[in-house]
Amino acid sequence: MNNAANARKKGSLAPPPCNIVVAGLGGQGVLTATDIIADVALRAGYDVKKSEIKGMSQRGGSVACDVRFGAEILSPMVPAGEADFLLALEAAQLDTNRHLLRPGGVTIEPSAVDAARLAQKKMLNVALLGVLSARLPMAEDAWLESVRAAFDPKYFDANRQAFLLGRAGNEKNAP
Amino acid sequence: MDAGNKHLLSGDEAIALAAWHAGVALGAGYPGTPSTEILESFSALGGRAQWSPNEKVALEVAIGAAFGGARAMATMKHVGLNVASDPLFTAAYTGVAGALVIVSADDPGMHSSQNEQDNRRYAVAAGVPMLEPSDSQEAYDFLLAAIEISERWKIPVLLRATTRVCHSYTVVTPRSGRDVPPAANFVRDVKGRVMVPGYARPAHRRLRQKLGEISAWNEDCALNRVVPGGKALGIITSGISFMHAREAAPEASVLKLGFTHPLPMRKIAAFVKSVERCVVIEEGDPYLAEAIRAAGIPVEAKPEMYRFGELDVARVRRILAGETSPEAAPPPGKPPQLCEGCSYRVVFDSLRRLKCIVAGDIGCYTLGSLQPFEAMDSCVCMGASLGVGLGLRHVLPAEQARRVVSVIGDSTFVHSGISGLVEMAYNPPPTGHVVIILDNGTTAMTGHQEHPGTGRNLQHEPTRKLVLEDMARSCGIRRVQVVEPRAGSDAFERALVEALASGELAVLIARRPCILIAKELKEYEQREQRCQCQEKGEPCAATL
Numbered sequence: 115m116n117n118a119a120n121a122r123k124k125g126s127l128a129p130p131p132c133n134i135v136v137a138g139l140g141g142q143g144v145l146t147a148t149d150i151i152a153d154v155a156l157r158a159g160y161d162v163k164k165s166e167i168k169g170m171s172q173r174g175g176s177v178a179c180d181v182r183f184g185a186e187i188l189s190p191m192v193p194a195g196e197a198d199f200l201l202a203l204e205a206a207q208l209d210t211n212r213h214l215l216r217p218g219g220v221t222i223e224p225s226a227v228d229a230a231r232l233a234q235k236k237m238l239n240v241a242l243l244g245v246l247s248a249r250l251p252m253a254e255d256a257w258l259e260s261v262r263a264a265f266d267p268k269y270f271d272a273n274r275q276a277f278l279l280g281r282a283g284n285e286k287n288a289p
Numbered sequence: 290m291d292a293g294n295k296h297l298l299s300g301d302e303a304i305a306l307a308a309w310h311a312g313v314a315l316g317a318g319y320p321g322t323p324s325t326e327i328l329e330s331f332s333a334l335g336g337r338a339q340w341s342p343n344e345k346v347a348l349e350v351a352i353g354a355a356f357g358g359a360r361a362m363a364t365m366k367h368v369g370l371n372v373a374s375d376p377l378f379t380a381a382y383t384g385v386a387g388a389l390v391i392v393s394a395d396d397p398g399m400h401s402s403q404n405e406q407d408n409r410r411y412a413v414a415a416g417v418p419m420l421e422p423s424d425s426q427e428a429y430d431f432l433l434a435a436i437e438i439s440e441r442w443k444i445p446v447l448l449r450a451t452t453r454v455c456h457s458y459t460v461v462t463p464r465s466g467r468d469v470p471p472a473a474n475f476v477r478d479v480k481g482r483v484m485v486p487g488y489a490r491p492a493h494r495r496l497r498q499k500l501g502e503i504s505a506w507n508e509d510c511a512l513n514r515v516v517p518g519g520k521a522l523g524i525i526t527s528g529i530s531f532m533h534a535r536e537a538a539p540e541a542s543v544l545k546l547g548f549t550h551p552l553p554m555r556k557i558a559a560f561v562k563s564v565e566r567c568v569v570i571e572e573g574d575p576y577l578a579e580a581i582r583a584a585g586i587p588v589e590a591k592p593e594m595y596r597f598g599e600l601d602v603a604r605v606r607r608i609l610a611g612e613t614s615p616e617a618a619p620p621p622g623k624p625p626q627l628c629e630g631c632s633y634r635v636v637f638d639s640l641r642r643l644k645c646i647v648a649g650d651i652g653c654y655t656l657g658s659l660q661p662f663e664a665m666d667s668c669v670c671m672g673a674s675l676g677v678g679l680g681l682r683h684v685l686p687a688e689q690a691r692r693v694v695s696v697i698g699d700s701t702f703v704h705s706g707i708s709g710l711v712e713m714a715y716n717p718p719p720t721g722h723v724v725i726i727l728d729n730g731t732t733a734m735t736g737h738q739e740h741p742g743t744g745r746n747l748q749h750e751p752t753r754k755l756v757l758e759d760m761a762r763s764c765g766i767r768r769v770q771v772v773e774p775r776a777g778s779d780a781f782e783r784a785l786v787e788a789l790a791s792g793e794l795a796v797l798i799a800r801r802p803c804i805l806i807a808k809e810l811k812e813y814e815q816r817e818q819r820c821q822c823q824e825k826g827e828p829c830a831a832t833l
Contacts, residue, residue: 139623140625152297152458153297156292156295156297156460157292159292161460162297162458162459162460163424163457163458163459164297164457164458164459165453165456165457165458166456166457166458167400167401167452167456173625173626173627173628173653173656174623174625174626174628175622175623175624175625175626176622176623176624178622187459188532188533188535188536189529189532189533189535189536189601189602190424190453190457190458190459190529190532191453191533191601191602193536193601193602193603194601194603194619195603206623207622209620210619210620210621210622210623211620212620213617213619213620
């Protein structure tokens with residue numbers, strides 16, 4: 115819990131409990147993105163729950179996945195109107211899921227990173243995690259460790275680059 | 290994902306891990322969302338897991354293993370238990386020598402199912418004990434408890450989970466080490482296992498006696514617990530609803546039921562007495578509320594509108610507030626569709642163009658009912674395309690009957706289409722009939738599992754292949770044709786037009802591998818080649 119305690123002291127980052135919804139289309143990496151968030155939160159010592167609906171996840175339809183972390187998490191689903199963050203891998207999914215955001219909640223959309231600077235288009239999910247990470251209490255190294263674990267090691271350098279692109283571009287936006 | 294001995298597992302993975310730790314000797318099932326990952330994870334851990342052609346066979350195999358004194362598990366989605374219900378009801382009479390756990394993964398809200406039936410009713414109907422976990426830790430603990438209960442009372446146990454338990458990842462702290470279960474050994478028990486009327490009558494009485502004992506034992510069972518809170522509001526709940534209810538009403542006292550058949554009525558009555566108002570919070574059918582009220586215990590049930598769909602924190606708040614105003618529908622997302630480049634697109638283009646009346650079935654291809662194809666007229670259950678198509682052919686006027694086609698996928702055909710084909714040859718409609726088997730070489734919708742028609746087992750290793758065209762011919766269908774549906778080619782449509790015009794019984798196999806698994810298929814084929822070369826003792830090109 116040290117990370118969380120430090121974060122609260124600094125008062126610069128969103129304190130847990132934290133509700134995150136990641137939305138996109140099947141095949142865009144929504145589930146992997148939430149795996150990474152859940153992993154880094156678990157290793158930081160939080161209680162974590164993640165809920166996914168993946169029956170249609172490879173057929174190009176809307177996919178949304180919830181991650182919650184904090185001292186004790188009950189329901190695995192982010193209640194409507196209580197999401198702190200809505201991370202959308204496809205812009206149209208913002209409107210589909212906006213009702214989940216709390217007043218003052220933060221949206222992170224594809225335009226938050228310069229897609230032209232990504233080694234591969236499909237690394238958008240990792241880049242947007244970089245954006246998100248700048249607003250959460252877990253340390254950069256911890257995030258990169260979870261990114262490393264989530265993919266084939268041969269893609270780590272490119273993924274690291276994508277993550278840092280998102281993170282660096284948005285640190286100044288931290289609340 | 291893990292930190293120390295804490296693992297972030299899905300409910301399915303937790304069930305698999307518990308089965309592994311319990312020394313389950315055999316897990317059998319048929320893929321179905323949200324149950325599929327249980328056997329895949331069990332196999333990955335080193336467990337002996339297999340896909341059977343359908344859930345009925347899977348359960349029968351598990352029953353056999355449990356008759357042999359082993360610990361066995363059968364897994365399926367909720368509708369799979371309909372298929373397996375025949376063995377379930379009588380296995381409750383026979384009981385088992387070892388342990389038998391049946392995992393039913395229900396899908397309230399129908400994320401990926403054709404109905405939202407509540408399989409808690411099966412526990413009552415068949416007369417088997419039932420446990421309902423509410424997160425992955427409980428999925429783990431309850432599988433272990435189910436094995437113990439099954440072994441102690443020699444009875445099959447139903448572990449009933451739901452989508453949000455199966456597919457939510459929550460922290461699990463497993464116990465250490467694996468059990469060494471008793472070795473399998475056959476002990477003859479003709480009166481116990483042969484359910485002819487003379488033996489089944491006493492077996493039914495034995496079952497009811499066991500349930501009576503289990504019911505008394507359940508009164509003090511640790512799987513049901515009270516979360517103390519205020520006296521003003523009491524909540525009785527089970528499964529995932531427990532989590533929503535705790536979050537929606539942190540001030541309430543909660544009776545959390547984990548062992549939900551037979552119910553601990555004395556415990557429930559005492560809890561209800563201890564609070565001023567008592568509401569039952571449950572997803573799906575009002576199973577708990579009805580049973581508790583039937584026992585003469587006054588509790589509030591949810592309003593009827595909450596029978597439909599999943600519960601969540603907001604809906605539980607509404608139930609507690611007695612709110613029955615219409616609920617705002619969430620904005621519609623983008624519906625799924627057949628993949629770009631999917632060969633089934635060619636088939637549905639033709640079906641639409643030829644104005645066919647399509648009796649459909651269950652799989653990816655059910656998406657052919659949506660835009661832009663809208664080329665499917667019915668979808669009932671696994672295998673129903675055959676029977677429904679034949680029924681239409683029998684009664685419709687000839688000019689309509691001649692346009693009726695049954696469309697079924699390869700895995701679904703093996704699951705329960707074969708009997709329909711036998712029916713077609715046995716009771717042929719006067720206008721003939723056309724069955725299209727969409728063969729993409731995998732159980733695609735559930736995440737690309739193997740089936741007997743792929744010639745590979747759950748572990749993707751080679752095994753005897755069921756050849757669909759041979760099967761069709763041996764059922765008595767003379768007009769059997771294999772066509773590759775390709776964009777830009779009219780070969781499939783020509784074959785369909787000819788089959789429809791023939792007035793005969795025809796099976797058209799539209800065969801082209803699913804584009805999503807092209808890479809995996811290549812690997813499997815190389816592996817098969819290696820195996821064959823090893824058998825022959827020849828050098829193998831696949832290893833060079």
